[in-house]
Amino acid sequence: MLATDKNSTLKQTPLHALHVARGGKMVPFAGYDMPVQYATGVLKEHLHTRTAAGLFDVSHMGQIVLRAKSGKVEDAALALEKLVPMDILALAPSRQRYAQFTNESGGILDDLMVANFGDHLFLVVNAACKAEDEAHLRKHLSDSCIIEPLTDRALIALQGPKAADVLAEFCPEAPDMKFMDAGPHQVNGIACFVSRSGYTGEDGYEISIPNDQAEALTSALLDHPDVLPIGLGARDSLRLEAGMCLYGHDIDTTTTPVEGNLIWSIQKSRRTGGARAGGFFGSEAILAQLDGGASRQRVGLKPEGRAPVREGVLLFADATSTDSIGKVTSGGFGPSISAPIAMGYVPTSHAKDGTTVFAELRGQRMPMTVAPMPFVPNNYKR
């Protein structure tokens, strides 16, 4: 009874029936009934994605078109630059880049992908934040832009070393795309948006499909012998190994992009001395941290031994001190390296690779080593 009542309030993606038919174990996630794993199991799904190709339903994420009223993509780019510390103006047509919406104090409201589709921008945002993101865009950009959420499109990700060969059978130009290329492409004769990107550290694609054709295309891809459906469980372990942030866990409104170790995503033009320095929410705090450093930062952590150290576990400078110095924000087991891995925040004084910190796990202090990320090398086709 309870489960049924609960499920009735959950939203479904256009691929829900497909997940159920293929044995997906469905769980609530960001308001949607989503597959956490299939009969294959998290471990094998993870490893299959690293060695062949995995297919993920990410239709719960928000897809938003941002179009300048002037009709010029440059105007949409300049408008969006008020909300993100990234250089959007320099983003070439058919290219995509990682960004974060920031707030007045420099905290992160959401992280997103921004693509230049020639005459407009195409944004992909997190499921749990999409309503707030849309409101944020409307509140601050409505004078110059039209904000159009695309609710009639599914989104899937095809990830892994065999993704390019698989997608080539449905979209011959797919292998010619480079990492972070993005634009409209015909896939199996269907008008899709395709980007060569993902959330696994592997080569791969994200494909936006009209709702009414999503199941047919996804089924066709899944019928390929190299492709398995992959649930949210392996999606999480894959992105953790790739050192990528999960919004609401590793980054949130209390962490800045500098503290979140996302400095690489802030282009020079938006930093102090740049052509369009500042001019985004929280720029004062973020530029000050870029210039003078932050007092804490997100780091990779490798627990000694075999026990996974999970989100929320407190970190200490040594085996006996009573005051914690930080917290684990994501942690678990990395199937590809067959060892526990984690990420969390520590004071900058403890952020150097090789530093030992201690996690308090079930009443015991366990040593962990600050380690470079990604934990598994990226496999992008640049």
Added chain:
Amino acid sequence: MTTLYTEDHEWLQIDGDIVTVGITDFAQSQLGDVVFVELPKIGRALKKAEAAAVVESVKAASDVYAPITGEVVEINDGLAAEPALVNSDAESKAWFFKLKLADKSELDGLMDAEAYKAHSA
């Protein structure tokens, strides 16, 4: 030898006053791929319902509670090297620990195989 089951999906094999404890096949199927097992130390006196072991899958950690009161007399060292044994052979090779039974009456409330089958259905 008798095998009994708890509502928390543990099995107990009773051999005189030595009780071998593990988790059921149903429990492992719910947990998914097991990657780590933490066992109690030999000699530890466990009280019934006390957290005795931890079993971790890729996704989550779960406590295993002492199904009865007793002293830990043996642990399955094989699980440290091969935690996946919990998935492949939950109700035999992947036993967790052996307890020296303190109070035989604690066995009275446990289920037999048939009752457990109905419970986990």
